[in-house]
Amino acid sequence: MLNGIAKLIGCVALVVTVAVVFYVTVTQLDRQSPKIDPAYLDQTDPVTEHSWSGTGQPPSAQQSSLSRPVLSSPEPLSVGRSAEPSGMAVPAPVRGPSLTDALPGPQASPSPAGLMDIEKKRSKIEAATHRFFAATTVTEKAASSRDTARVAPLMEVYYQKHILSVGKWQSLGWVTPMDEPGHRLAYAQTLFTDTEPVCVIIEETEDGTVLVDWESSVRYGELEWKDFLSKKPGQPTLFRVIASRPAPNSEAQPQGKEEVIELKHPAGQGTVDAYFNRDDPQFHSLLEQLRLGNWTNVPLTLRLCYPGPTSSARAVRIASIEGKGWLILQNRRS
Structure with a gap:
């Protein structure tokens, strides 16, 4: 009987001793750990995104490129x-x-x-x-x-x-x-x-x-945009236009190798669906410009003509691409 009581008292004492040691250790660690002053947090400015506001000086030379021409501000497509x-x-x-x-062949000095x-x-x-x-x-x-x-x-x-x-x-x-x-x-x-x-x-x-x-x-073109839409010329005609991918619910649905873009004129009303063969080498630069512009509001210099490949009155054919953006750079003629 006495031995049982002694063993119980010994177990309780051991548990108490362990609890006291654990408490003392935790207390000391808490005192020694690094603290953040609440006043510092109160005085710290919130994190802000540093970006150019659009006022003051224009972008640096390293930022501006003709790859996707941005010809006036803020709209990316109007000169x-x-x-x-x-x-x-x-x-x-x-x-x-x-x-x-x-350009093919060896390039000259930079x-x-x-x-x-x-x-x-x-x-x-x-x-x-x-x-x-x-x-x-x-x-x-x-x-x-x-x-x-x-x-x-x-x-x-x-x-x-x-x-x-x-x-x-x-x-x-x-x-x-x-x-x-x-x-x-x-x-x-x-x-x-x-x-x-x-x-x-x-x-x-x-x-x-x-x-x-x-x-x-x-924004020179060989014909007024409204006249192009009404007269529907079969002769390829030069225009400076703004291109985007057609809306998902658009009736313009390319077939096979055909690609289609929606075109509007920067100073005229009305849009057309312009088709071209994406595999035709002459349109590789057109695809490049569209990709660089994310297929949205991309300035292009194109020759367009009727009829398009579909029965839609909005459908036209892209006969050729004549420049980079709205700028004719080398060996191209309006």
């Missing part, structure tokens, strides 16, 4: 009048394979990519854009434009239906380079006293002359 205040800059497109990357030393050339750029917008005759405007000999006849026809001046020129806004090997290109914002800012593409020639790309600035 010409900008709907944003003068402080708004050109968003940065994704850099992708350049046009010269696909070509320039974008207009360099912009600040040093700012006065020259300002004078060039001033001459372009202050021109009072087609001859003067053509002399300030890229590819003068080719675009001068186009201007003669275009300005029979359009005004020559867009506003009273005030000053040059921001300028940011466009990364396209072999071309000294840049976006330039021009400010006016009586109308909204206009964004244009400029290029520096081998002799240092700065010229404005007239075709992209007016």
